[in-house]
Amino acid sequence: MTSASTKRTALAAILFLAAAMPAYAHVGVGTTSSFTAGFMHPLSGLDHMTVMIAVGLWAAMKGGKAVWAWPLAFVGVMVAGAALGMLQVPVPFVEPGILASVVALGLLVALAVDLPVSAGVAIIGLFALFHGHAHGTEVPENAGGLEYMAG
Template identity: 85%
Template sequence: MIPAPMKRTTLSAILLLAAAVPAYAHVGAGTTSSFTAGFMHPLFGLDHITVMIAVGLWAAMKGGKAVLAWPLSFVGVMMLGGALGMLHVPLPFVEPAILASVVALGLLVVLAVDLPVSAGVAIIGLFALFHGHAHGTEVPGNAGGLEYMAGFAVATALLHATGIAAGLGLGSKFRGGAAGAAGAAVGIGVAFGVL
């Protein structure tokens, strides 16, 4: 059994390391035509790391069906948004919505908001649409672009799993305070150009 202080310290270290990674945000951040490029891209975007881990933490806090439904809804709707971006279907307020997702999901975790699974799916899906669209506009509409989005989806799912594992590993003592506050702070910092 791992002592609770060690669990909290580990989670804090993970979040601090994630916050130390430069936020390359979107459009134009490296190659966008291979599975490897798609897999690596979310791991170097502060907004993406923060949101994906927050989805996993919030799902773990909710428990039950949310542990699968919320991450799966994010990945599925993100792929739909990616397809819309690849097809150049316009979507307004993409970057502001992405920033809002970082703050909102951080607050949902820090406040331990307990919503029905379906409401969580709707909230998470809405934010996922914007994340997917932003990245879909970056990729070419060919097989390389599809490989990129597949890599992106796998990395996203792994970040969700990281959040779930952290939330479940910390158990009932985890209420999302520090992790959620860090997520919300990252969103505010990115919005004001501090991060």
């Protein structure tokens, strides 16, 4: 006989699978040529929200220089990654890297991992490169991308 707990877990899994929709998070989906589209993109994707919150939480948990260094590293390297994407410089494993950033940064926060600020900058910078590259490749070839990236 199946326990009530197992039945609830199976029902929850079925409901989550039924509710799941494709992410359409990057490249070729949606509007990518306006300030508004650029502004709304990070707020409309669970991957972006999760990573931004994780970087902020981890920095706040670390305190000191990390409070400004880690978010600044994310934004700065993300801009560099976007430039690489707009220049069509290939970066391998972009989408898996974005997924890894959600998992790894979530674990770093959940486990309250205390690393030196420089190590945090390196980890966050690597993940920001993937996020930025994905954004850069979204910019249409006939647009400079400045309006979208400014958003």
